[in-house]
Amino acid sequence: EVQLVESGGGLVQPGRSLKLSCAASGFTFSNYYMAWVRQAPKKGLEWVATISTSGSRTYYPDSVKGRFTISRDNAKSSLYLQMNSLKSEDTATYYCARQKTTRVSLFDYWGQGVMVTVSS
Amino acid sequence: DIQMTQSPSSLPASLGERVTISCRASQGISNNLNWYQQKPDGTIKPLIYYTSNLQSGVPSRFSGSGSGTDYSLTISSLEPEDFAMYYCQQDASFPYTFGAGTKLELK
Numbered sequence: 001e002v003q004l005v006e007s008g009g010g011l012v013q014p015g016r017s018l019k020l021s022c023a024a025s026g027f028t029f030s031n032y033y034m035a036w037v038r039q040a041p042k043k044g045l046e047w048v049a050t051i052s053t054s055g056s057r058t059y060y061p062d063s064v065k066g067r068f069t070i071s072r073d074n075a076k077s078s079l080y081l082q083m084n085s086l087k088s089e090d091t092a093t094y095y096c097a098r099q100k101t102t103r104v105s106l107f108d109y110w111g112q113g114v115m116v117t118v119s120s
Numbered sequence: 121d122i123q124m125t126q127s128p129s130s131l132p133a134s135l136g137e138r139v140t141i142s143c144r145a146s147q148g149i150s151n152n153l154n155w156y157q158q159k160p161d162g163t164i165k166p167l168i169y170y171t172s173n174l175q176s177g178v179p180s181r182f183s184g185s186g187s188g189t190d191y192s193l194t195i196s197s198l199e200p201e202d203f204a205m206y207y208c209q210q211d212a213s214f215p216y217t218f219g220a221g222t223k224l225e226l227k
Contacts, residue, residue, distance in 0.1 A: 105211030
């Protein structure tokens, strides 16, 4: 059974950093692109980052580019999101998601999400 | 960036009813359109990929169609578990973008 379990969320002050982790199991992690998607309170979904199977390619929207870094450790079947210079608008539930295939970018498995609150 | 406009934002409906949710892209996305369902507890489930392909395990009452800039999700006969939020998402180009969502509510 595919499982994605996020951790590392919490309350953080504006301007500070936080690192999220996602532990994957039930599939060969190194074979899949992975992503982070977030959802601000009472708002819709927003794609945050995608990483290739080897980690050599990463993609971000302008809203987080230069502040967030997605990475992975295939030996540990783990995905990470390093978030720097956090802003109040980064407050959201962050979901780890698996991309179906390298050609089909559907997010076919999602974690339960981890809450990040940016506030002084 | 490609903007995704979903309609309606809220859709009251009855059990057994047929409903359709629409999604319009700000430019052509060549059928690179996915649909998701989100339950009140936050659980997100993929439904359809590449416009009309049913994800494994999704009931056949769900279907998708469209082309160019206009796409739709249809549920042929509503079941109690279908009342939830629905989102479209384009993966034609980065940044991937989602529609604002449609809340399917029991009338």
